[in-house]
Amino acid sequence: MAVGESQSRVASPIRLGPAVCEKDAKALQFIDEMTTNTDSVQERVLGEILSQNAETEYLRRYQLDGVTDRDSFKSKIPVVSYEDLQPYIQRIANGDRSPILSSRPISEFLTSSGTSAGERKLMPTIYEEWDRRSKLYSLLMPVMNLYVPGLDKGKGLYFLFVKAETKTPSGLLARPVLTGYYKSDHFKTRPYDPYTVYTSPDEAILCADSFQSLYTQMLCGLLMREEVLRLGAVFASGLLRAIRFLQLNWKELAHDISTGTLNPKITDPSLKECMSKIVKPNPELAEFITKECSGENWEGIITRIWPNTKYLDVIVTGAMAQYRPTLDYYSAGLPQSCTMYASSECYFGLNLKPMCKPSEVSYTIMPNMGYFEFLPHDPNAQAFSRDSPPRLVDLADVEVGKEYELIITTYAGLCRYRVGDILQVTGFHNSAPQFRFIRRKNVLLSIDSDKTDESELQKAIDNASELLKEFNTSVVEYTSYADTKSIPGHYVIYWELLVKDPANSPTEEVLNQCCLVMEESMNSVYRQGRVADNSIGPLEIRVVKNGTFEELMDYAISRGASINQYKVPRCVSFNPIMELLDSRKVSVHFSPALPHWTPRRSC
Numbered sequence: 066m067a068v069g070e071s072q073s074r075v076a077s078p079i080r081l082g083p084a085v086c087e088k089d090a091k092a093l094q095f096i097d098e099m100t101t102n103t104d105s106v107q108e109r110v111l112g113e114i115l116s117q118n119a120e121t122e123y124l125r126r127y128q129l130d131g132v133t134d135r136d137s138f139k140s141k142i143p144v145v146s147y148e149d150l151q152p153y154i155q156r157i158a159n160g161d162r163s164p165i166l167s168s169r170p171i172s173e174f175l176t177s178s179g180t181s182a183g184e185r186k187l188m189p190t191i192y193e194e195w196d197r198r199s200k201l202y203s204l205l206m207p208v209m210n211l212y213v214p215g216l217d218k219g220k221g222l223y224f225l226f227v228k229a230e231t232k233t234p235s236g237l238l239a240r241p242v243l244t245g246y247y248k249s250d251h252f253k254t255r256p257y258d259p260y261t262v263y264t265s266p267d268e269a270i271l272c273a274d275s276f277q278s279l280y281t282q283m284l285c286g287l288l289m290r291e292e293v294l295r296l297g298a299v300f301a302s303g304l305l306r307a308i309r310f311l312q313l314n315w316k317e318l319a320h321d322i323s324t325g326t327l328n329p330k331i332t333d334p335s336l337k338e339c340m341s342k343i344v345k346p347n348p349e350l351a352e353f354i355t356k357e358c359s360g361e362n363w364e365g366i367i368t369r370i371w372p373n374t375k376y377l378d379v380i381v382t383g384a385m386a387q388y389r390p391t392l393d394y395y396s397a398g399l400p401q402s403c404t405m406y407a408s409s410e411c412y413f414g415l416n417l418k419p420m421c422k423p424s425e426v427s428y429t430i431m432p433n434m435g436y437f438e439f440l441p442h443d444p445n446a447q448a449f450s451r452d453s454p455p456r457l458v459d460l461a462d463v464e465v466g467k468e469y470e471l472i473i474t475t476y477a478g479l480c481r482y483r484v485g486d487i488l489q490v491t492g493f494h495n496s497a498p499q500f501r502f503i504r505r506k507n508v509l510l511s512i513d514s515d516k517t518d519e520s521e522l523q524k525a526i527d528n529a530s531e532l533l534k535e536f537n538t539s540v541v542e543y544t545s546y547a548d549t550k551s552i553p554g555h556y557v558i559y560w561e562l563l564v565k566d567p568a569n570s571p572t573e574e575v576l577n578q579c580c581l582v583m584e585e586s587m588n589s590v591y592r593q594g595r596v597a598d599n600s601i602g603p604l605e606i607r608v609v610k611n612g613t614f615e616e617l618m619d620y621a622i623s624r625g626a627s628i629n630q631y632k633v634p635r636c637v638s639f640n641p642i643m644e645l646l647d648s649r650k651v652s653v654h655f656s657p658a659l660p661h662w663t664p665r666r667s668c
């Protein structure tokens with residue numbers, strides 16, 4: 066960034082506002098302060114992290130000797146990935162309470178949807194981190210109130226869930242970040258705020274049984290349908306899962322509404338008690354639900370049932386962009402608002418224009434959340450070595466238009482850690498850069514929070530191919546596709562087979578079994594989505610005619626690909642290619658059962 070550019074950004078700061086109330090004014094002022102002083106806040110944050118953690122084994126190992134300046138930090142501390150930190154993390158998980166990564170006690174592990182060796186990554190966190198994260202949450206409504214008036218006059222219907230939690234060998238909790246947040250006092254004892262009144266009672270959100278949780282959240286949403294002003298879930302896939310749930314369960318829901326009774330499948334005692342105070346007979350409403358839901362046409366169902374909804378609050382950026390058209394269909398084109406960008410490792414920032422089009426969403430990273438550096442992203446670059454470390458750019462110095470990989474240093478002890486997200490700078494708010502989420506590195510397929518990379522897919526193909534050996538058959542080519550037209554979405558794998566002995570070709574049953582073997586080979590986040598969350602449908606194999614992949618190559622070359630460099634794409638999403646593949650389909654197979662999954666970790 067040119068110096069003059071930086072000064073002009075600070076010279077005439079943009080102030081957010083006017084705020085609708087005093088509380089909002091304070092939040093907006095905080096955003097103004099953070100975004101006008103990006104670099105100095107970053108310097109302070111790094112200083113705080115390094116002095117707080119000066120005596121940790123990790124920083125001592127790199128001989129930082131208590132210094133807290135950026136230059137020493139950058140010259141001595143390496144850029145790392147999860148695998149580099151795993152030995153330290155494993156020791157913490159096993160009960161070593163010495164200050165390894167953080168001087169503050171590790172309060173729990175947050176289990177990321179990113180995996181390592183097939184298991185969720187364990188991200189250490191410290192208790193005070195919830196304060197920082199809650200602070201970021203508290204900024205979202207003041208920003209939204211600038212664009213959508215009157216949100217205090219009604220409620221939010223949000224489908225929020227807790228997921229399975231486990232303990233490490235030493236008894237530390239390991240659970241997804243939102244499960245940790247909803248179970249924390251920050252959420253459970255939050256003060257009343259007219260701008261964050263939800264239709265779902267906490268008992269429903271905190272019920273670990275996903276059917277009971279979703280059923281009661283939907284029931285409350287239906288009972289209070291006129292009051293609902295915004296509707297959402299964390300990710301688009303979650304909101305669509307709720308719509309599918311309504312398609313499958315509206316009769317039982319309408320029965321409860323009609324009679325004022327509660328479905329006997331709701332057995333959780335505290336949930337039953339709390340619902341008994343909410344459910345009252347309302348035959349007229351039940352009739353309305355029956356009329357709307359029994360029809361074939363579900364187009365615009367969201368606006369029909371919740372007519373006062375002003376927007377959908379749901380992440381539709383990154384891997385979730387594939388759900389935008391389906392959400393448009395069910396919501397008759399309601400605005401889709403992406404408010405926040407966050408991860409288990411650290412919460413990053415917020416969207417200061419939450420009502421913009423999904424394709425224009427940019428997130429402003431808040432410089433108080435951690436220390437952020439940016440690795441210029443070159444998709445063709447070789448992996449870097451310790452001897453020639455890359456030059457990282459500071460938050461205030463990134464350049465508009467360029468793509469970077471996000472590197473974070475957190476209060477909980479991650480130092481120069483590669484998150485794996487690729488971001489592009491779209492502009493600045495004051496001196497704080499704004500980023501478009503481009504993609505997560507190495508992710509080939511994703512339906513919900515699962516992220517399957519090329520090597521995982523290859524391993525799954527290899528394992529499934531074992532079943533074909535006795536039929537003298539092999540997979541000669543394959544590609545994949547995340548089919549999100551069905552709810553839940555599912556993985557589709559196109560196979561071209563070489564059957565050497567047509568008289569003994571693989572049976573229908575064997576090919577179905579191949580689907581299941583592939584699912585068993587996937588990482589635990591995928592299998593949890595299949596088994597516990599019901600957020601991913603059975604994997605499908607489509608066998609295509611011999612020669613199909615050669616045709617695919619011809620097609621790519623006709624569109625300008627170089628014949629020398631052509632590689633079979635391991636994932637496709639371009640319609641004409643899928644049409645070509647589907648037109649050559651000879652058989653279709655689905656996984657006949659669920660793969661194995663337990664909340665327990667295998668390593």
Ligand code: AMP
Nearest residue numbers: 177178382383405406407408409502505
């Ligand atoms: P997890 O650690 O499982 O919570 O996953 C965090 C990851 O989800 C991030 O590193 C991103 O790859 C992705 N993610 C989170 N928020 C967004 C967002 N607003 N848009 C796109 N991707 C996101």
